[in-house]
Amino acid sequence: MRTNQLIIALFQRFCWLDEGLQARLHDRGWPDVSRPQSMVMTNIVSGIVRPSDIARNLGVSRQAIHSTIGQMVQLGIVELAPDPGDRRHMIVSLTATGARMRQDAQRAMDALSDQLAERLGHDRFDALLATLEADWGDSIERKV
């Protein structure tokens, strides 16, 4: 199975980071963040704040995003407000709690990155990030 090394290694490394992140957030008292929730969070932070825009951006139905946002409202990390410009729309935004969670997530990610850079060496770490972010060519769109 030598040929499968790359895909398996990528998956395992993603899991390594994901678990480290979740564990650190858990230590700080935050509940688990599901993948759809973190995708929605990323969209909000990057300025995509209307539920149907987020749905389009992620390639899923409005209902799916509606459900995910509902969970996040329940958790108190985001809130919905009517769009004053177009009252058909709602606008999703982070609450103070959500902003704190995001900050903690950033710190946790920074800590993990630092730890990894120490272990691998900063040159290899930088090269890894650069290669992962290089142009790998076309691929199919990924759902949430």
Added chain:
Amino acid sequence: MRTNQLIIALFQRFCWLDEGLQARLHDRGWPDVSRPQSMVMTNIVSGIVRPSDIARNLGVSRQAIHSTIGQMVQLGIVELAPDPGDRRHMIVSLTATGARMRQDAQRAMDALSDQLAERLGHDRFDALLATLEADWGDSIERKV
């Protein structure tokens, strides 16, 4: 969100490969392979051939693996036979069809790796694989 680059990049690259692999297998007429199915397949190929051993190895219940193996039997890619040494056990093995599918998967993965190595340059590709397989330190066990 600069701090999240690494985990997002890892996930996207995993998706890039996973989708490329699935698309190629689909072109050759194979049905989709779920993640649990591919994990079971990997176990079988690596010599873990008893359902309960596979369950332990993956950290999930025997019922979960039983169900996954049932799907794969239905698809005709694996078969169950009693263990002559211990008749409490069954032994899972690839059928001729399963072996053909595995071969096609290997070829598809090789093609993807070659394509990627061309694009990135062989040095960077080799460095990527080496870094991903280096010692990243402890992490939590990953379920299926």
Added chain:
DNA sequence: GCAAAATGCTTAGTATACTATGCTTTTAAC
């Protein structure tokens, strides 16, 4: 031999993440 342990298998139940459908409200187009 007989009880304990391990395995396989079945059934039932749970959680998650979706899609489909239908309804209401608001904007936009004519």
Added chain:
DNA sequence: GTTAAAAGCATAGTATACTAAGCATTTTGC
């Protein structure tokens, strides 16, 4: 104005991937 389109929202349904509990069979330990 009236109609069409878009967004939000709710309900129902589907698929997947698990766990829990229970039973039958086989091995093992005493």
